[in-house]
Amino acid sequence: MTHKIAILGASGYTGAELVRLIATHPSMEIAALGANSKAGQSMAEVFPHLRHLDLPDMVTIEQIDFSAIDLCFCALPHKTSQEVINALPHDLKIVDLSADFRLRDPAEYEKWYGNPHAAVELQKEAVYGLTEFYRDEIAGARLVAGTGCNAATGQYILRPLISAGVIDLDEIVLDLKCAVSGAGRALKENLLHAELSEGYHAYAVGGTHRHLGEFDQEFSAIAGRPVHIQFTPHLIPANRGILATGYVRGEAQVIYDTLAAAYQGEPFITVLPMGEAPSTRHIRGSNFCHIGVVADRIPGRVIVIAALDNLTKGSSGQALQNANLMLAEQETAGLMLAPVFP
Amino acid sequence: MTHKIAILGASGYTGAELVRLIATHPSMEIAALGANSKAGQSMAEVFPHLRHLDLPDMVTIEQIDFSAIDLCFCALPHKTSQEVINALPHDLKIVDLSADFRLRDPAEYEKWYGNPHAAVELQKEAVYGLTEFYRDEIAGARLVAGTGCNAATGQYILRPLISAGVIDLDEIVLDLKCAVSGAGRALKENLLHAELSEGYHAYAVGGTHRHLGEFDQEFSAIAGRPVHIQFTPHLIPANRGILATGYVRGEAQVIYDTLAAAYQGEPFITVLPMGEAPSTRHIRGSNFCHIGVVADRIPGRVIVIAALDNLTKGSSGQALQNANLMLAEQETAGLMLAPVFP
Amino acid sequence: MTHKIAILGASGYTGAELVRLIATHPSMEIAALGANSKAGQSMAEVFPHLRHLDLPDMVTIEQIDFSAIDLCFCALPHKTSQEVINALPHDLKIVDLSADFRLRDPAEYEKWYGNPHAAVELQKEAVYGLTEFYRDEIAGARLVAGTGCNAATGQYILRPLISAGVIDLDEIVLDLKCAVSGAGRALKENLLHAELSEGYHAYAVGGTHRHLGEFDQEFSAIAGRPVHIQFTPHLIPANRGILATGYVRGEAQVIYDTLAAAYQGEPFITVLPMGEAPSTRHIRGSNFCHIGVVADRIPGRVIVIAALDNLTKGSSGQALQNANLMLAEQETAGLMLAPVFP
Amino acid sequence: MTHKIAILGASGYTGAELVRLIATHPSMEIAALGANSKAGQSMAEVFPHLRHLDLPDMVTIEQIDFSAIDLCFCALPHKTSQEVINALPHDLKIVDLSADFRLRDPAEYEKWYGNPHAAVELQKEAVYGLTEFYRDEIAGARLVAGTGCNAATGQYILRPLISAGVIDLDEIVLDLKCAVSGAGRALKENLLHAELSEGYHAYAVGGTHRHLGEFDQEFSAIAGRPVHIQFTPHLIPANRGILATGYVRGEAQVIYDTLAAAYQGEPFITVLPMGEAPSTRHIRGSNFCHIGVVADRIPGRVIVIAALDNLTKGSSGQALQNANLMLAEQETAGLMLAPVFP
Known part of the structure; x- marks a missing residue:
């Protein structure tokens, strides 16, 4: 079975890294790429290194039909992320790569990020995404907060x-x-x-x-x-x-x-x-x-x-590892690429 | 069916790049790693970026049982390569990454490399390995000469x-x-x-x-x-x-x-x-x-x-693409990894 | 005798390079640093590598008293440069590092830069600053146009x-x-x-x-x-x-x-x-x-x-070499620094 | 008055850096460049970035007439340095850039460097070259030991x-x-x-x-x-x-x-x-x-x-600063070059 995947914030480095990794994943298919500032462009225009892949064009987040999506990676800037995720269907599986759901205590969030949290209920729901230490919680989670790298x-x-x-x-x-x-x-x-x-x-x-x-x-x-x-x-x-x-x-x-x-x-x-x-x-x-x-x-x-x-295990690789757990896939799927040296 | 692969000259960059690529190949298994100067060492010692792989230790070329090998990559320095390959079984499929079999004319070889060729018969047999232009010859070849990058x-x-x-x-x-x-x-x-x-x-x-x-x-x-x-x-x-x-x-x-x-x-x-x-x-x-x-x-x-x-399409990737043809595998097997950017 | 020098556009790389070179010049003193966007800041704030020098703070171009200046380097963006230089005293010695006065023909200028030239008379007056080939003209010039690097x-x-x-x-x-x-x-x-x-x-x-x-x-x-x-x-x-x-x-x-x-x-x-x-x-x-x-x-x-x-001989070093000629100083003054290697 | 300077070990990075700095020094002249492995070569061959300078060719240390030298920089590898310096005239002013005379206690030297010291008397005589903290001792010293960077x-x-x-x-x-x-x-x-x-x-x-x-x-x-x-x-x-x-x-x-x-x-x-x-x-x-x-x-x-x-204040610049003190020159002579950025 192939899971339909959406990536919001696909025009940043972590978005591109998600695409690179998912491209070799045996049971994921990228169904939507959201990037409001680049909507209408192809991935080949924004990231020419991905031009060999058959990918959907960038669209605005509003244009995505989330009912057809099995899991959504959210690689948006912090603060934007909490607002966008709050507006998404509340039964959609989400791995957030921003800082918005890492801190469980709203006061701590405000202390470090300088603004009150706009989605306090989601903050409570989110599971901290350090896979090796939250494996079971992540497997059962709907919303996982990727850690800082x-x-x-x-x-x-x-x-x-x-x-x-x-x-x-x-x-x-x-x-x-x-x-x-x-x-x-x-x-x-x-x-x-x-x-x-x-x-x-x-x-x-x-x-x-x-x-x-x-x-x-x-x-x-x-x-x-x-x-x-x-x-x-x-x-x-x-x-x-x-x-x-x-x-x-x-x-x-x-x-x-x-x-x-x-x-x-x-x-x-x-x-x-x-x-x-x-x-x-x-x-x-x-x-x-x-x-x-x-x-x-x-x-x-x-x-x-x-x-x-930082872009792989520290961010997009971790996110994919967590997504694999949430979708009951092999945890290592798409992630066994050897390092590139030299 | 899984093909047993040997890599001679496994302690250089092109050797390491072959291992990186073959690691994701669905039907190849690295059965022997030859590197005379590092014989006895593990790949993890020579190339720590490959330590997650389950690989045989480095051995001398003499220690390898080539009767159990389906295809051999030879990533040795030029001049050494022609001598080593001449001593290998003459029915072993070989992809050579050195310069030794690129030039068909012994005089041209001597002009550019400064020494007479030590395996003129093999030079005649070798097929030039620029895949897109020698596809059919490579598919039927026993000895393929990888091109200069x-x-x-x-x-x-x-x-x-x-x-x-x-x-x-x-x-x-x-x-x-x-x-x-x-x-x-x-x-x-x-x-x-x-x-x-x-x-x-x-x-x-x-x-x-x-x-x-x-x-x-x-x-x-x-x-x-x-x-x-x-x-x-x-x-x-x-x-x-x-x-x-x-x-x-x-x-x-x-x-x-x-x-x-x-x-x-x-x-x-x-x-x-x-x-x-x-x-x-x-x-x-x-x-x-x-x-x-x-x-x-x-x-x-x-x-x-x-x-x-240069290390992938210019050398080890080309070599693997040719090996796929020689073994009647999908030409792109193990080679669809997306570029790493940034 | 010490020449009073002004640098307009002191917050860019060529401006900083001019300061670096002039700092060892035996008979030049930096009397004014113009940088409209950074006016009020010290050089140490904008370029901390120059903090050991005793330099005037950045000011707007309007704040500079050009009657006290012997020679002015203009390291502003092209198009801005022609407007600023046109407004400076027309007897002030100027070395311009922008592209604005390199082309003598207004039609050629417009063809390559896309806008009509705003100071056609100055364009005629300017001497092309490739020192070794225009040495005599530069020595007698009031306005020298630094070349492209x-x-x-x-x-x-x-x-x-x-x-x-x-x-x-x-x-x-x-x-x-x-x-x-x-x-x-x-x-x-x-x-x-x-x-x-x-x-x-x-x-x-x-x-x-x-x-x-x-x-x-x-x-x-x-x-x-x-x-x-x-x-x-x-x-x-x-x-x-x-x-x-x-x-x-x-x-x-x-x-x-x-x-x-x-x-x-x-x-x-x-x-x-x-x-x-x-x-x-x-x-x-x-x-x-x-x-x-x-x-x-x-x-x-x-x-x-x-x-x-590119920053030295291709730009700021060339400019200083030309300024030396215009001020009848030793052509090599401030310019004999050895290359930095490694 | 111009001081005659010798540099031993002129073919290494610290030797080249000494030449770069001394080239702008108002009262030093490089009289001899020693580099046994490159003897007979010109500096332009060994370090082409110094080819604009009028420098003596490399010679062996034995070929240098030290009676005509006012101060000698020794930029040789450690252990070699102590042997060479021991054989030099014992009234020659020397700034050593190696590790050989940094440690005053022979036992400590042996502990860290693994061999007994071959010039224990000189070890006692040497002054530790951290200029700002040994300024007076350095001014009166004959042998100064440059510090580790x-x-x-x-x-x-x-x-x-x-x-x-x-x-x-x-x-x-x-x-x-x-x-x-x-x-x-x-x-x-x-x-x-x-x-x-x-x-x-x-x-x-x-x-x-x-x-x-x-x-x-x-x-x-x-x-x-x-x-x-x-x-x-x-x-x-x-x-x-x-x-x-x-x-x-x-x-x-x-x-x-x-x-x-x-x-x-x-x-x-x-x-x-x-x-x-x-x-x-x-x-x-x-x-x-x-x-x-x-x-x-x-x-x-x-x-x-x-x-x-590391090459300037951490090594060759420090050495020149110390040499200035030993020769009763301005401490900053040849050392006020601005940093190179970008």
Whole structure:
């Protein structure tokens, strides 16, 4: 059976990445592509790299007949997303890639995003989309909120350690290096090739990055007490990739064993041999996440590092993985593409 | 039925690219990976981006039982390749990715490569592997010689025009821009990131690039008279991609129609609408080739441009496409992956 | 004696490059920085890399007292430039970096730029700023029109050959590869790092690039008859650099000798030994231009290649070189900085 | 008066950078270039970007008449350096850029570098070359040991804070991102453009990087007690730049004021306004170092970030600054070049 899929916000990078992945999916068919600003254009015009595919033209969201759609990916900007999803049929299966339904508490949402939430009821309904940790809830969900790409990377190294109580909860530093496609297709001076290609820098320093809302929510829930980490993202001159370097306190072997056990059998997450550090070049273009654990020379301190592709495992790949669960398909369908190297 | 595949030279970029592509092939199984210098190592050690795959360890070529192999890809350096292939069973189906069997004339081989050919009989047997133009011969061949990546790109724009007699054969200039993975994993100063990333330059200027041997052989054969083109390759700070800009004499619409007709129905080659120029970003990581035709402001002159990925359509993808034909599989099997952008 | 300098359009890349160069000039002082959109801001805010310099804040052009200015660089967008310069005192020495005064014929200007010229009298007065070929006129000029960066590169290889009558005027192909800073700080999708960094492509194919107006004007004037070349620019994933590959007809040694003689004694232009090709990595950040000559395998055909930095020798460095002449300073003052490599 | 300068190891990146800087120095003349592996070649052959300079050819070290040399820069590999310097006249002023004389304690040297020191007496004599903190000693020194580039960057943010006792000495994490030219011109697979340009990773994780020897030595000396920091370097796809992100405990305003006071009047080190983060793009190609201080959302935690160019302020620029002091020249001579952006 082939599922009819709609993608709203198909003219952005995560929309294009969804199309790239779904193109090889054995039981999904793209039935509608919504992009209000590009309505009437073909995908080949907006993304010439997808011109070999037989795809419907872009339409406005209003033009889509959602009764014929089995699942809708929503890759719209945050704030727009909550309004659009609120207006969609409330029995339509939706995977949202925006930030709008990641935070369960309306007050937290408003604190981090600066505006009151416009769909508080949906916020309650939404399931947080970090597949490996919400698998059952996602399989039964109607609305899944894709995680932040930085938030996913940090959680992959920290969640099992917090759950197992093997690290000091008050001494967590997360230094993250992300590639530029994570900033989307926005036209900003600091995203120009001439500015970025030979320069890199920290941003949202001091605990102001919105993905901290996700870390706070999730880590505190797991720990059963407030957990606040230090988190500094850096923008790196590369297209795809997130490398998260975590500084934690605990015993290296215990930490290693905890992570190894947590991801035992997971199709997309690999814990490298003890002492090895991952590289973004080895996961680019794929849904895989590599995790490394290294003991520091200072006893009781450990460095834990994760690498994933922000557009795939950090966003559109995660979304497809969740959609597979929601549609009772093989979880890995369309997602086993090998990384592209070099 | 699943075909047992061996890859010799599995520790180079084209070897790794073969593994990446074959990993999604529905009816191929990698049975042996030969790499003398890395024998005993796992693929995960040599190419960590392939660690999610269940692959045999690297072995020496001598350790491989070729009687259990249905088809062998040979991704060894040129000169080594002819010796190795000469020693393999002479009924084994082989796709060679080196330069060793591209030139049919031993004298031409020696002129361009500087040494006498060590397997002249095999040279006669080999079929030139430019799939779209040797499809039938390849389907019946035992030994197929993969083309040079630059040679493939140039031929995609020029062959149909020479065949149809619609351009001046004495006035062909091919200015080619290739990405660095085409130079392989060799350790050379000018391939270092620090040297290359902000610099670009022409090389093998003046008609000394070995792929000219292929152009001469093929174009002269088609034309039925000697054809010598001007060809200048440039090394560009990018990983994957070849952009070939051809300057030809003829009528733009005739040239466009000739190319459009030649590639009508081809699964991997697209002629863009008249006046559009292709970009390497739209074919990266895929087996697709985009071709553009633009009339110059000077009447009777036309610019014809092709873009493809040197590691895929220019090398390993081409090899797999040929292997599919040799094994009577669907020609496109394992090759419909969409380009990776951004 | 120190000359008081004003820079209009100081918030763009060429404005910043002027400041970088003038900062080491022994007898120039930046007295005013005009940038209407950033008026009130400090240079450190707009270009933090210049924060170590003691510079005036940005002001609107109207706020500048031009009676205290000895020479004004105008780095504004074309069309704006002609209006602004027309309103400046008509005895002020000006070096314009825009396209507005490059073409002497108002009809040619309108043909290439699409609007009637708003300062036809000034257009007549302006001297074309290709220093090595207009040195005397520039020294006596009040208004100098900086050349296009692509136009400069192409002329460096072709002017002496056309002057000397040693190449076929009807058989000139110029294939040019330029880095992205040549496109300025404009916010366009195809200038984003994510789009450009791993992709390259031809643009303005077929003879539509505006710098062709300069080639036509200059080459025809030298030859005493109409000369129209073929010219295809390509955008390359690098920040700085232009590499121009010229395909010409003539005798290689004659061409080499002609170029060597033409640039004998020139401080910034070097003709490499016969057979060597230049690289952009060897001129980056400097005012130098490297030229190479290679005979093609086809008798009577020659490849001539030039490399320069579009922001320096192609634009702001050229402008400073011209300003030095206009102010009777040492021509090389402030311009002998070595290239930055790696 | 013009000082006669020799550079040993002139064929590496730091050697070339020394030449680039000295070329604009008002009172230095390069009298000898030593490079045993390239002896007999001209600088234009080894580094074509320096071909406009009038430089002596490369010679072997044995061929240099050191009696005619006022100061010698030694840019040789570590271990070679100590042997060569030991054989030079013991009254020759030397700035060594290798690691050989950075550590004062022979045992520490052996611990980090794996071999006994071959010139222990010289080790005692050498002054550590972090200019801003050893200015007087350097002015009187005969042998100055240039610091590690990572070590310099980390010390710029941490030394004043440790001196002033305003941070917790047991809670220092330094996460560092360095560009590839810091790895030198060595031919290694992971320095190839194809491998590095779209990949980044941590290396020497867990406290094994040799620059930790310098941190330990210097910080412990300042504090009067052992200080061990956590330090993780990452390799970033850029040519030049180091960005050091320090996580410290203390009061943000106190930390800011301490750094601002420490660098008050320093010509090359700028503390940005409170809350601003530096970028490597703003110091590339220059001797400047930008420092930023940001309070974390967690009270008592502060992020301190420094950016500098590894080849300039981190190595050759530092060496020239020290040489200026040793020769009683203006400390900033030859070093006020503005950064190159974009």
